[in-house]
Amino acid sequence: MRPTRSTIMAMALCAITVLGSSPVAARALSDSPPVLHQKLMRAGRFEVGPRLGVTLNDPYERNILPGLSFNYFILDWIGVGLDLQYGLSMDTQLHEQVDAGLKAKWESLCPAGAADQAECEAKAGLIPGRPGIGTTSIQVLALANVSIIPVIGKAMLFGEVVRYDLHLLFGAGVATLRAEGDRTHVEDDLSLVPFAGVGFRVFLNDWISMNFEMRDLLINYHRVTDQDGSKLDAVFTNHFELSWSLGFVFPQVPSVTSLDD
């Protein structure tokens, strides 16, 4: 008697059930990767795009840092990168307040327009015509980094599935420092900049990402001149930078893990 189609299907189902629960199948499952056909959003890809940073907690000069970022991911969990930023600076409210205080002090000691003003300034140890304190701001910031990506995942954004990662950054670079305020007693300078940070990256699609980071930049500089125009000692100072960047990732199509990976 020839077996019917339904008999063959029933036998096949029995065979799959028996083999599926065998030690051989269990071992194969335990050896398989946690995610089959995983999209490797970073491995072997370049990410390049604009960035915008702003420093927090600056006593005398606030730095706004537009620039460019370039990253290459050696593996899905590790990458190296370069950032180049140009600094736009503005006086903080504290800077204005100290300048106003110094000006009032100068005026009270040696009023402007007095006949003996120059003599008075010399006697009081004041520098003639000094408008206020001298300080420095970030002019150019060039940093190299290593990023470690310990957390990757998927999330819902506006009802769409997006991929994200949390990453740690370590690196170093150089900053050129621009003299600000009373430029007669401060000069442009250069500093080594070690830094560390954390970041959150969201892939809007396979090849566009958005990145939010917070970095602690350690910059060694003469922060300010004192009332005599002397520079205070150079010290490493924490500059917390909040930044946002847009990344264009190439090649545009990410690789996918296969069963052999």
Next chain:
Amino acid sequence: MEVAPTVGLSLNDPLTLHWSAGALLNVHLSETFAVGGTYHRFFHHELPVSSEIAEEFGVFAERRLRDFQAGGHVTWSPVYGKFTLFQGPILHFSAYLTGGAGVMRTFSPGLGGDFRPTWNLGGGVSLHLAQWIAMSLSLADHMYIEEFATTGSSFQNDVHMQFSVSLFLPPGVTYRYPR
């Protein structure tokens, strides 16, 4: 409803370290929108820049300390997801944006205080440990206009980092199944 005790730290005041303790209340109108209110009481610690200015310039910078902030806000949570760490249980998270307005009381030490209207924008991440409890880390910029005796009006940014533990009431969740 979400009730959360909070602690916070102001990140961008060079003269004074402000840390805060307070409470947050959110009423979740939908899965993505909530309205709520916050109250923070600030505590102060003088930073070395303050004495540097007095010693190096012979100038005493005018300090305006924050006393408390209270206000309302709207929260929008467009991102949610889940993950596991170290093969542990699945954890749910959400990321949100928040905006609101309120009032900040500021004062100079030894003098009276003033109420300043504030408005704020920020964002944060919540990690849901169970159906009724979550941990949140947020960053918000509380903006207001301060009046200084020496320099007049000045736009202030109080960038405030905040950690909270949220308790949800009722403690269970409702599932919506596909039809």
